[in-house]
Amino acid sequence: MESFNLWYGKHREACTCGSEHHLAVTERFEIGDEAFLLLRSFLSEKNYKNVLLVYDENTWEVAGAKVFSLLNGSGFHVKGSKIPANNQGDVIANEESIVHALLAASEETEVFIAVGAGTIHDITRFVSYKMGLPFISVPTAPSVDGFNSKGAPIVVRKKKVTFQTHAPVGLFADTKVLCNAPQEMVAAGFGDMLGKYTSLADWRFGHLTGGEPYCEAAAKMTEEALEACIGHARLIAEKNEKGIIELMNALIMSGLAMSLFGHSHPASGGEHHLSHYWEMKFLEEDRKQLLHGEKVGVSCALIADFYKEEKEKLLEASSEDAAKQIEKILAWIPEGNVLRKYLKQIGGSATLEDIGIEESLINESLASAHSIRDRKTMLRYLNESKMRTV
Ligand SMILES: [Zn+2]
Ligand SMILES: [Zn+2]
Known part of the structure; x- marks a missing residue:
């Protein structure tokens, strides 16, 4: 390679x-x-x-x-x-x-x-x-x-x-x-890649508003890997050899971007923090674990809609110029139902019901998952600005 x-x-x-x-x-x-x-x-x-x-x-x-x-x-x-x-x-x-x-x-x-x-x-x-x-x-x-x-x-x-x-x-x-890998594992890999929509958005937001270190080359590399997956969604769904190789290459590219940057910023944002939060809850309660990418795909769709709904709050504290860029970042993320459609197409879990995440856990994780990592995601910004106004 x-x-x-x-x-x-x-x-x-x-x-x-x-x-x-x-x-x-x-x-x-x-x-x-x-x-x-x-x-x-x-x-x-x-x-x-x-x-x-x-x-x-x-x-x-x-x-x-x-x-x-x-x-x-x-x-x-x-x-x-x-x-x-x-x-x-x-x-x-x-x-x-x-x-x-x-x-x-x-x-x-x-x-x-x-x-x-x-x-x-x-x-x-x-x-x-x-x-x-x-x-x-x-x-x-x-x-x-x-x-x-x-x-x-x-x-x-x-x-x-x-x-x-x-x-x-x-x-x-x-x-x-x-x-020959099971369909749900292929879908999980695709879900982990789909999560790059919100991880890249969070990274760009954190860089713009919170001074997070940023590397455009690592971001581009991750974005290209994501685009390759979307472009081959049908072949991946069919477990066609070309599709599977494209998916594997994309996963490697994403791993390499993290490796080169030295941190997981390109590939892990609010959607990963939600997924980690759910995982720890499942461990605490001795529940059967879900695949990592399965959770990430579903959490990405959830948080995509959440960020879009909270757009006004995300824009309000920034300068006019930064607000314009944040608007662009948010517009780049597809709607939750578009993301769920991709997940369904690959044959994976798409909704919170599919993976058994109950309402109370959704709310709890949206309010607390940002604290899992010291990273300036939109999820952190929204939760901390809520604290400031209370
Ligand atoms: Zn991941
Ligand atoms: Zn660089």
């Missing part, structure tokens, strides 16, 4: 945002039919012999077993760590899972391989970072944009905390595995 490195080469020198972007550590991106063979040669090139695979019951079935036997039969010393599900049947990136992966590692371990979706990546990313070892990403579904980012959201004592760790040294995704 040369295009990512080319993009970086083009923008690194020329970036106008004022900050120096650090070279992403991901040396190789391979999406295709031969990804696992290329993974094997990559390990040889890097001279990694002792490998620890991290997976769960499902991802072992779809890819783990294949990678394990391919490497084991080629002279590598492969160990595995199968992360168990909790009583609700969910694999969670929490203390227990982290210790589970740590126990499988040994002094000989040289590299970790995450075989799975977002959660398996978060566990592997965190543990490998703490052990000072690299990790390789093997995504089993195009379900989230975090494969190649640095952030590891970990549940600590039932609270979700994001740690800045490291990006994988390589990403190897087999197209057949991705195309």
